[in-house]
Amino acid sequence: MDGNVIELRNVRKEFVTAKHYPGWSGAVKGLFSGEKEKKVAVDDISFGIKEGEIVGYIGSNGAGKSTTIKMMSGILTPTSGSCMVNGLEPYRNRKKNAKNIGVVFGQRTQLWWDLPLSETYTVLKEIYGVSDGDYAERMNFFEDVLELGEFMHNTVRTLSLGQRMRADLAAALLHNPKVLFLDEPTIGLDVVVKDRIRLAIREINETYHTTVILTTHDLNDIEELCRRIIIIDAGKKIYDSTLSQLKKDYGFRCSITFEWKDMPDEAQTRMLRDMGGNIGYRESDKGAKVYFSKKEISVAQVIGKVMGIVEVKDIQIKETELTDIVKDIYQNSAGMGV
Template sequence: MKNAIEVNQLRKEFKAYSSRSGLKGAFRDLFTRNYRVMKAVNDISFTVKQGEMVGYIGENGAGKSTTIKMLTGILTPTSGDITVNGMNPHKEREKFAQTIGVVFGQRSQLWWDIAVQESFRLLKKVYKVSDEDYNVHMEHVIQTLDIGPLLDKPVRKLSLGQRMRCELAAALIHNPPLLFLDEPTIGLDVLVKLKIRQFLKEINEKYNTTILLTTHDLADIEALCERVVMLDEGSIIYDGSLQKLRSNWGDLKQVTFEFGTAPNKEQLKLLTQGMPVNWIEGDQKYLWTAQLQNKGDLMSQLIAKVVAKHEISDINIEEISTEEIIRNIYEEGVVNG
C-alpha cells in the first residue's frame, strides 16, 4: 500500500531569547542577545499509509501542532525529510495545497461576516473544483453533517458546534486524499462529536481518505483510530496499535471502595504494603480507588484485606481507561518497544 506521509529524522528548533535584568542588562540586550535553542520536534521518523486513520497524541508542548504545521507546509523543518502525497510540503506549496484538507480547532478558514455558502463558493474557486464535482460531493457532505439550514447564515452567528461542522465541510470541498485534523472536537457537546466521528468514518470508507488526528479527547482516538503515535518532548515514545497499547501497558484494573467512614490514608497504604497498588483519593472523602495489575488473585487479595479492616458500603471494579493508561506511560517515562 502506498504511503501518504513519509517522515525521516524530522527536526524543528526555535530560538528562545531571554532578557538580562536591570538597565545595564537592557542596554546590553540592544547589541547582544542571550538565547537558547529549543527542540520542538526532535528527529522523529514515521510513515502513514494511504487510507489509514492515525491518532497523533501527546501532552501540551509535546510537538504535535509543530509537526502538523511542517507536514502541511506552514513551517520549514530545521532538518530532516518530509514527503506528503509524493511532494515536499514547503517547497511545492501551491500544488501540494490542492491535495490536503486541514481543520484547526481554534482557527477558522471561513470568512466571518459572510454566509457559509459564500465561503464555500470562494473556496470552490480557490481549489478550482468543477460545478459537477462540487454538487455531487458537497451534497453528500452537507446532508451528512446536517448543515443545510446553516448555509445562508453568517459564520459569526453560528455556535461553536455548528461552525466546526462547517469548517470540516470547507476542508473537504476539493475532496482531498489526506485530511489533517488538529483538535477538531475541542469544546463541542457529545452529540456534535458523535456526528463528526461518524462522518469521518464514512469519508474514510467511501473515499479511502487518510486522516491524521491530533486531539486531547481520547474518546475520538478510540472511536476512529486503530493506530496511535505518541509524542513526548518532541520525540516519539510509542508508535503502534491502540489495542497493543492497551494490552502492553493497560493490563490494569481499578477498584473503587466506598467506605462507611472516612479511612486513614496511611492505614490503607500500610494495609496493602507489598502489593502493586496505587491508591487515589476520590472527590468525596469516603471514595477511594485502587489501581493494580490484573494478574492472578491480586484483586481478591486486595478486597479481602480492605473488607477485613474497614466498613465497606459499595465496591465497583472496572478496566482502566485509555486516558489513565497514557497518563501512566508519561509518568513512568515508558519508551517505544
C-alpha cells in the same frame, strides 16, 4: 515510499527566538539584547502512514504536534530531515500539495470571515476545480452529516464555535483530499457536535479511504476514531502502536472500590491492609479502594481475598482508562524512547 501516503524521516524543527530573561524587565532586555536562543520543537521524528489510516497524534501542550502538522501541510519547512506527503515535499510544492490535503486547525478558522458560508464553498469549488456533480454530492453529504443547512447563508463571523468547526471541516473536505490533517477539531465543542464531527471523519475515511491525522486532547476522539496512536513528548516520538497494543502494554492496572456491609473491626482492618501481592489499599468513608496489576493477580482473586475477610455490600470494578494510561506516559516519558 513503501506504500506510505505520509513519510517522515528524522524530521527536526528548530525555532530561533529572542533570548528570554525572567520577569517583565527581562522580557524587554531579551528583545533589545539581540541575543537569540534555539528551541527544538520537533526532534528527530520518523513515521510512515498508510492510505486509509486514521492516526491519533497526541502529546501534552507544547509537545510539537501542531508544528509537525504545519510541516506536513507545507506551512513550515523542517530544519532537517525529510517529510513526504503523497510523494511531494509539502513546503516545496505548496500549490500542488494543497490539492491533495485538507487541513482544519480547531483554534483558528481557515474560512473568510466576511463571506456568507454558501459563497465560501462556491469560491473553494472554483479554486479547487471541483466539478458540479462532485460539488452537489459533497454538499449533500455535509448537509446530512454536519447539518450545515441552518447557517449556510450566515457570514462566517456570526457562526458559533460548533457551527464554525463543522463549516471548517466541510471546507477542508470539499475537494475530496487524499489526506486530512485535523489539529484539535473538537476543541470546545459540546458532545452532540463532537459526535457529528467524529461521524463525518469516520464516514469520509470509510467512503473515500481518506488518510487522517488527528491531534486532540480529548481521548474519546481517539477511542472512537483511531486504531493507531503516535505519542510525542518534548518533540520526540515516544510511542507508536495500535490502541489495543497500548492497552495491553499499560492497561493492566485495575482498581476495585468496595463498600462494606458493616465497618471492619481492628483485626479485619489489619488483614485488609496486609493482603500482600502488591495490592494497594486505601480506606474511604464506607469502604476501601484496592489497586493491583492484573498481570499479578486476577480480579476474582482480589474479590475473593477481600470477601474472605469482611462482608461486602457493593463492588465497583474499574479498568485503567485510556486517560489514565496516557497521563502516566506523559508524566513518565523520560527515557521511554521507542
